[in-house]
Amino acid sequence: MKNTQYWLVKSEPFKYSWEKFNEDGRTFWDGVRNYQARNNLRDMKEGDLVLFYHSNEGKNVVGVAKVVKESYQDPTTEDTNWVVVDLSPVHSLKNPVSLEQIKAEETLKDISLVRQGRLSVMPLKAEEFDKILEMGS
Template sequence: MNYWLVKSEPETYGWHHFTQQGRAIWDGVRNYQARNNLKAMKRGDQVLFYHSVTNPAVVGLATIVQEAYPDPTVAEDPGAASKGWVVVELEPLMPLDNPVSLRHIKAEPLLAAIGLIKQSRLSVMPIRVDEFELILKMGAKSSKNDHELL
């Protein structure tokens, strides 16, 4: 099992929209490193859903329900066809009771090496299992970490 984080701007495609829809085709990724991460995703992998730009925070947990296949939106994107862009499909598992803000992530020494901080512009990235579990713990209801960090 692998763990990942994907970013989305809530104004464009937020957690709420995702859960209403029930399933998302993660299309439009046009960065090679992000694409390689999409290709490495396996069915059942767990994915942290992160809101970027507006109130940046991890807001929910999702899972991979369909592994990578060619991005159908490439058809309307002249010049992109040869670059091997792919999509995966995601389904929501659960929201975090307390969204874990970027502020809190930066304040947590155990998360100092997380890709979210190290490579702030990457939109699809792997997460270590210990980082993943800690973020879920921080996002759980009445977490000890909230009191420490707030």
């Protein structure tokens, strides 16, 4: 049995919001044009859990999604360097968790969201994922 991995993806709400994601029920995560983020997409496995973060406006973790299809060629480009994964929403956080709250939490000081603010797809340790969920409940 595989171990679940944990991730965080960022989206600007005006481009693709948590609300729109819930309406759609499933989406492919496209538009990633950073090699480190792309490699993270390639590492995602079906069943992995993903925190959905609104970047720029809001700056909050707003929900939990699940990987429902592993990486494949990004259909929005001919360039075979780029991949997508399919995600489905699982549930909204009762209380969105702000970037300020995350930065103020000592146990989260090393996560990529704090250390590499521009990275759009990042891994999380199980305890970091759980801590953010706890903060949002």
